[in-house]
Amino acid sequence: MNPALHDVASYHTHSKLYTRTAVILSIITAVEIALLYVPPLKPILVPLMTVMAIQKLAMVVGTFMHLGDDKNVFRLVFLAPMLMAFLMIYVMTLLVMPHFSPYGGGYVRLAAQRSYDERMGLLPAAAAAHKPARSVEEYEKLFADAKDHGAGEKVWGERCAACHRADGGGMAGLGPNMTDDCYLHGGKVHNIVSTVLNGIPGKAMVSFKGQITDEQIEQVSLYVRSLRGKNVADGKACEGEKVGN
Amino acid sequence: MSAIAHADDGHGHGHDDHGHGHDGHDGHGHDDHGHGDLVENNYMKVPNIKLAMWTFLGSECMFFGSLIATYFFYLDKSISGPLPAEVFSIEITSISTFVLLMSSYTMALAVDAMKSAKLGKAKLMLVLTAICGTIFVSFQVYEFWHFFVEKKLALQTSLFGSTFYTMTGFHGAHVTVGVIWLLMVAGLIHKGNIKPQRAVVVESAGLYWHFVDIVWIIIFTFVYLFEFAK
Numbered sequence: 001m002n003p004a005l006h007d008v009a010s011y012h013t014h015s016k017l018y019t020r021t022a023v024i025l026s027i028i029t030a031v032e033i034a035l036l037y038v039p040p041l042k043p044i045l046v047p048l049m050t051v052m053a054i055q056k057l058a059m060v061v062g063t064f065m066h067l068g069d070d071k072n073v074f075r076l077v078f079l080a081p082m083l084m085a086f087l088m089i090y091v092m093t094l095l096v097m098p099h100f101s102p103y104g105g106g107y108v109r110l111a112a113q114r115s116y117d118e119r120m121g122l123l124p125a126a127a128a129a130h131k132p133a134r135s136v137e138e139y140e141k142l143f144a145d146a147k148d149h150g151a152g153e154k155v156w157g158e159r160c161a162a163c164h165r166a167d168g169g170g171m172a173g174l175g176p177n178m179t180d181d182c183y184l185h186g187g188k189v190h191n192i193v194s195t196v197l198n199g200i201p202g203k204a205m206v207s208f209k210g211q212i213t214d215e216q217i218e219q220v221s222l223y224v225r226s227l228r229g230k231n232v233a234d235g236k237a238c239e240g241e242k243v244g245n
Numbered sequence: 246m247s248a249i250a251h252a253d254d255g256h257g258h259g260h261d262d263h264g265h266g267h268d269g270h271d272g273h274g275h276d277d278h279g280h281g282d283l284v285e286n287n288y289m290k291v292p293n294i295k296l297a298m299w300t301f302l303g304s305e306c307m308f309f310g311s312l313i314a315t316y317f318f319y320l321d322k323s324i325s326g327p328l329p330a331e332v333f334s335i336e337i338t339s340i341s342t343f344v345l346l347m348s349s350y351t352m353a354l355a356v357d358a359m360k361s362a363k364l365g366k367a368k369l370m371l372v373l374t375a376i377c378g379t380i381f382v383s384f385q386v387y388e389f390w391h392f393f394v395e396k397k398l399a400l401q402t403s404l405f406g407s408t409f410y411t412m413t414g415f416h417g418a419h420v421t422v423g424v425i426w427l428l429m430v431a432g433l434i435h436k437g438n439i440k441p442q443r444a445v446v447v448e449s450a451g452l453y454w455h456f457v458d459i460v461w462i463i464i465f466t467f468v469y470l471f472e473f474a475k
Contacts, residue, residue, distance in 0.1 A: 004292035006444040008362045015357050022350035029346060032466065033339050036473050045474035053466035057459045064353040065455045071291050074299040081303035085310025093317040 139189035152223025170236030184240035341384035348377030
């Protein structure tokens, strides 16, 4: 008896099971997409969708590919590498990646890439106009070492409060909240200096280059950075991307 | 119940009496799985072609796993746009995802029809599956064109561009290979080169196809949906 040959006479069709599986797969996919439009679920969306994706995967592998009722050896040669693949994605994404700074280390030539983008005209002209004087790390260090933001606070009161509110909480239709964890243009001191230097094209946020000294721009930027996380009362809602520390 | 299950009981069945001669004869032609690996029994009493396919798919897990892990590793590291959320269209991708999902259904029906010796239905389902695959690839071609021409996202533009195109491009290439393969299998059935007794040939092609579908299940959820869920 040859195991490679199929016995037609004693085969019973699975088409009903397949139809049922296809319907369930479609429903799960539809629900998955619909969930995106339910804002209150946002905090649990990622784990929820992960479970749903794994469920779909299990149904295709178990039912359509019949791995569930097939030989052990198939499970071994397929599921072991699949487990390793998921493990790799998990480790790389959630454990290693957060410690990997794109600006430090020698891993990626991001600087080279940036100049390429400038050459290709892919960066907005204004963004390339005035470069912050220091590197990203230098600014972060400056912030970490700074004890007193008095000078920056003064500039803020005179120049920025009109749009961003004196306590940094932001104003409807004007400047965003500086005391939450959200940024439209990046939350590193370097990003903030760049925003103040160049302004945001087409927005009320204008370039302060030349209006106040470069030193004042640096001081006020460090002050803005120090506001993060203060979450003042009735501040404007989150705009842009949440950043971690 | 698969062919394997019957093989295990060790008793000969009427249909299997075609034996080597028949099979060997049919093994010629373009079906390059050859008859050797079908006829030859092996220690684990599983068809070699199926074992080979599962092993190959195991290695494919690592292949796509690396591409997906790399994509996530460099996510949010691009210093120039466009960024994922600016280019992805959930509406369009949902449609192509659904089409690919349904192709897994028609593929399963093709194998089922083959095992039930309904050759006409098997061919029809294989062709339907290939059509679904072609629609999916067309959507991808449109997507790439849209990203490249309108959003100015090239392979070299950013880390996102490099990792995204490499990952989804390899997936699309797999679907394309699958389409060609399925059409070849349908052709061989049509010419009478694959008999129901050798349904394992269709089944193996089906395993490949389902695998390509599960890779997309993961990419669609992790890459596309998560972009709007976080």
